[in-house]
Amino acid sequence: xxxxxxxxxxxxxxxxxxxxxxxxxxxxxxxxxxxxxxxxxxxxxxxxxxxxxxxxxxxxxxxxxxxxxxxxxxxxxxxxxxxxxxxxxxxxxxxxxxxxxxxxxxxxxxxxxxxxxxxxxxxxxxxxxxxxxxxxxxxxxxxxxxxxxxxxxxxxxxxxxxxxxxxxxxxxxxxxxxxxxxxxxxxxxxxxxxxxxxxxxxxxxxxxxxxxxxxxxxxxxxxxxxxxxxxxxxxxxxxxxxxxxxxxxxxxxxxxxxxxxxxxxxxxxxxxxxxxxxxxxxxxxxxxxxxxxxxxxxxxxxxxxxxxxxxxxxxxxxxxxxxxxxxxxxxxxxxxxxxxxxxxxxxxxxx
Amino acid sequence: xxxxxxxxxxxxxxxxxxxxxxxxxxxxxxxxxxxxxxxxxxxxxxxxxxxxxxxxxxxxxxxxxxxxxxxxxxxxxxxxxxxxxxxxxxxxxxxxxxxxxxxxxxxxxxxxxxxxxxxxxxxxxxxxxxxxxxxxxxxxxxxxxxxxxxxxxxxxxxxxxxxxxxxxxxxxxxxxxxxxxxxxxxxxxxxxxxxxxxxxxxxxxxxxxxxxxxxxxxxxxxxxxxxxxxxxxxxxxxxxxxxxxxxxxxxxxxxxxxxxxxxxxxxxxxxxxxxxxxxxxxxxxxxxxxxxxxxxxxxx
Numbered sequence: 001x002x003x004x005x006x007x008x009x010x011x012x013x014x015x016x017x018x019x020x021x022x023x024x025x026x027x028x029x030x031x032x033x034x035x036x037x038x039x040x041x042x043x044x045x046x047x048x049x050x051x052x053x054x055x056x057x058x059x060x061x062x063x064x065x066x067x068x069x070x071x072x073x074x075x076x077x078x079x080x081x082x083x084x085x086x087x088x089x090x091x092x093x094x095x096x097x098x099x100x101x102x103x104x105x106x107x108x109x110x111x112x113x114x115x116x117x118x119x120x121x122x123x124x125x126x127x128x129x130x131x132x133x134x135x136x137x138x139x140x141x142x143x144x145x146x147x148x149x150x151x152x153x154x155x156x157x158x159x160x161x162x163x164x165x166x167x168x169x170x171x172x173x174x175x176x177x178x179x180x181x182x183x184x185x186x187x188x189x190x191x192x193x194x195x196x197x198x199x200x201x202x203x204x205x206x207x208x209x210x211x212x213x214x215x216x217x218x219x220x221x222x223x224x225x226x227x228x229x230x231x232x233x234x235x236x237x238x239x240x241x242x243x244x245x246x247x248x249x250x251x252x253x254x255x256x257x258x259x260x261x262x263x264x265x266x267x268x269x270x271x272x273x274x275x276x277x278x279x280x281x282x283x284x285x286x287x288x289x290x291x292x293x294x295x296x297x298x299x300x301x302x303x304x305x306x307x308x309x310x311x312x313x314x315x316x317x318x319x320x321x322x323x324x325x326x327x328x329x330x331x332x333x334x335x336x337x338x339x340x341x342x343x344x345x346x347x348x349x350x351x
Numbered sequence: 352x353x354x355x356x357x358x359x360x361x362x363x364x365x366x367x368x369x370x371x372x373x374x375x376x377x378x379x380x381x382x383x384x385x386x387x388x389x390x391x392x393x394x395x396x397x398x399x400x401x402x403x404x405x406x407x408x409x410x411x412x413x414x415x416x417x418x419x420x421x422x423x424x425x426x427x428x429x430x431x432x433x434x435x436x437x438x439x440x441x442x443x444x445x446x447x448x449x450x451x452x453x454x455x456x457x458x459x460x461x462x463x464x465x466x467x468x469x470x471x472x473x474x475x476x477x478x479x480x481x482x483x484x485x486x487x488x489x490x491x492x493x494x495x496x497x498x499x500x501x502x503x504x505x506x507x508x509x510x511x512x513x514x515x516x517x518x519x520x521x522x523x524x525x526x527x528x529x530x531x532x533x534x535x536x537x538x539x540x541x542x543x544x545x546x547x548x549x550x551x552x553x554x555x556x557x558x559x560x561x562x563x564x565x566x567x568x569x570x571x572x573x574x575x576x577x578x579x580x581x582x583x584x585x586x587x588x589x590x591x592x593x594x595x596x597x598x599x600x601x602x603x604x605x606x607x608x609x610x611x612x613x614x615x616x617x618x619x620x621x622x623x624x625x626x627x628x629x630x631x632x633x634x635x636x637x638x639x640x641x642x643x644x645x646x647x648x649x650x651x
Contacts, residue, residue: 023628024635026553036548050447070378079635081627083362083575084549084582091546094380098461098543101375101469102449107439110446110472117473188424195427198434199492207484272535289465289537296477296535299484 025080032072036089039065039096046099066096118301119344121294125267128274132266135221136259139228140235147236157233162201166234172241180243180250184318193314194307202258203306206265210272210299217273224266231259249323252330253316258309260337261302268298305337362579367542370527372467380467382541384528385460390540396454401440405433430491437487441479446472455540465527465539474536481532485518552581552623558614559621565604566629567649570640574630577623584616593619 042062046054054062073089080086105113122129146153151168158167166175184190197203205227212219231251238247272288272295279287312333320326367383374380409429444452450462450470462478464470489511522530527539577596584593597615600606600622610618630640640646 021553021555021557021624021628023553023624023631025627025631026551026555029551033548040548047449051449052447067376070374070376074378079631081571081574081631081634082551083578085551088546088548090381091544093374093378094382095543095545097374097380097467098449098463098470101464103446103470103472103475105472106447107443110442110476113472114476192424192427195424195431198430198488203488204492207488211484285534286466286537288534292535292537293471293473293477296481297473300476300480 025076025082025085028072028075028079029082029085032068035065035068036072036092039069040092043092043095043099047095051099051102051104062096063100066093066100069093069096114297114301116344117297119341121297122264122267122301122341124294125271125298128267128270129263131221131270132224132263135225135266136228136263139225139230140232141228142225143229143232144236144239145232146229147233148239151237151240154233154237158230162230166237168237170237170241172243175238175241175243176246180246181321182318190314194310197307197310200306200310202262202309203303206262206299206302206306209262209266210269210295210302213269213272213295214276215273216277217270220266220269220273224263227259227262246323249326249330250317253320253326253333254309254312256330256334257305257312257337261305261309264298264302264305268295268302271295271298362576368526368528370539370541372463372465374467375469382463383544385458385540385542387522387528389458389460389542390528393452393454393458393460396457397441397452400453401433401437404440405429405436408432408436434483434487438479438483441482442476445475445479450475459543459545460540461543462538463541465529465533465537470538474538478532478536478538481535482530485531486515489514549582552578552620553627554620554624557621557624559618559625561604561622561625563629565606566626567646568604568643569626569630570642570644570646571630571634572642574623574626577619577626581616581619581623584619 038061042054042058042065045058046062051059069089070093073086073093076082076086076089103110143157147157154167155163166179193200205223209220209223212223234251235244235247238244271291275287275291275295276284282290312329316329317326320329367386369381369383371379371381409432412428412432441452445462448456451460455461462470462475464474493508493511518531521534522528525534527533529539533539580592580596584590593615594612597610597619600619601610633640638649640649
């Protein structure tokens with residue numbers, strides 16, 4: 001530190017000799033100031049119009065200026081006591097950090113990214129998917145076994161809102177003409193079904209299954225199994241009336257998509273549950289933060305699948321009044337989803 | 352933490368909670384968490400913008416087509432439009448404008464990675480879509496389910512309201528003020544006031560010469576409080592306060608020469624310069640003095 005003060009000189013001299021004081025921190029500031037101000041200008045422009053609006057050479061300068069601002073901050077913390085300077089540098093570094101490490105993708109790219117990320121996340125959670133599927137299968141078997149033996153169970157197992165008047169008293173003809181091959185209700189109702197998908201039973205179940213993962217997963221499994229029970233009960237009802245094949249076709253045309261989506265929601269909930277129960281080396285919060293994105297990707301993808309299912313259900317199901325065709329469409333959707341979820345990786349590698 | 356903290360309790364009153372993040376370059380930075388009120392205002396602004404856009408889109412839709420739609424279907428269509436528009440709005444702006452929607456930008460808050468890493472697109476998508484689960488879908492259910500007479504529906508209401516309450520309460524129950532979407536995405540919302548570089552207060556040409564024995568009385572905290580006072584005085588505040596402070600400093604450091612009232616500001620500035628030079632030199636030699644009490648201990 002070069003202080004050219006005459007030490008021991010205590011007499012004040014308002015005029016005349018003036019000792020010159022040079023502070024290292026002031027020198028430091030003088031030499032670096034230009035860079036800081038340039039950086040500040042670039043950030044302000046990026047904040048206003050987005051980082052893509054910067055000219056190429058400005059874009060190339062940005063990381064250099066950012067690193068030098070960070071190093072200035074570190075030096076200033078060690079040598080400077082100018083509080084305003086420290087606060088300014090801290091603020092400048094933070095703003096530059098945010099400008100540089102913010103996502104550079106637009107909405108379209110993010111959408112494409114998601115299209116690839118969703119299958120990858122699902123594949124990573126394949127064991128969770130399997131568990132979710134097993135819970136559902138157990139539910140179907142239980143529901144079927146109970147109801148096929150005694151149709152009184154149907155009313156117990158299926159909530160009235162979902163049964164929609166169907167039950168032990170329904171005749172074969174009523175089911176065949178009023179449900180499976182019911183006439184197309186018209187465009188307005190179809191649009192209504194599609195538009196209302198967010199608040200449909202299945203979406204709510206899917207969201208609940210995902211969110212209840214926070215309650216370490218047991219409610220998720222119960223919920224998924226219960227959906228299986230409901231399906232099993234319906235299956236038994238139609239089985240008893242010799243409508244098994246027609247019913248399966250009627251369900252499958254949208255159910256392949258819909259049930260897969262619900263199972264994926266369950267799997268996402270199980271991922272969350274696993275990361276809470278077994279955080280590995282991380283704290284539970286950190287574990288959730290690192291893997292929560294994967295779970296959220298699965299759940300979001302599943303909700304989009306539910307939207308597709310709603311289109312199939314609202315638009316196509318009653319229009320296609322033929323069991324073989326329904327099976328064909330169901331098979332096509334099933335193969336489509338499997339190919340997408342299983343093979344998207346190949347496309348990812350090609351890039 | 353940095354030495355900026357020394358005078359903080361006096362000068363900034365510390366009304367914002369602060370956290371430290373570490374940038375990918377390994378430099379710790381102090382961030383200030385956004386207040387609940389700021390986030391609420393930002394959300395309100397965004398919601399107003401979103402609602403206007405949805406209604407405009409619905410008006411266009413009504414103008415062009417579909418006369419045969421019943422009221423219920425219309426509401427459902429509106430909900431669907433609103434759903435897509437809302438998510439595209441939030442995700443688009445947080446992606447392309449450094450983690451700030453228009454509402455956040457107006458209020459001056461940002462979304463950032465909780466641990467100082469890069470903010471990823473997947474995190475932005477996750478935190479925004481989780482908002483659907485937290486608030487909008489339950490709220491939509493509350494609106495769209497008709498208030499029925501059956502007791503089952505009442506229970507449904509209780510469930511949905513409980514759901515909403517739980518998620519809002521979550522924000523108040525963790526120290527980083529994260530909502531569920533932030534927890535899952537690993538993000539937090541910070542306030543980002545903009546600071547400007549003010550002039551250095553150091554006077555290169557001193558009129559008053561201070562010896563080391565004059566400068567041992569104070570530490571960094573007093574220096575920075577004095578800095579704050581001088582900056583306020585530059586802005587025309589508190590002239591009589593300067594005189595008072597000047598007298599106190601003279602008494603404390605044992606300055607016996609009279610200081611003319613006209614020279615008060617000059618004296619304080621010179622003292623600031625000399626004091627800062629002294630303290631910075633001492634800090635460089637590993638003898639940092641945080642405040643006057645530490646300075647007194649070091650003098651003994």
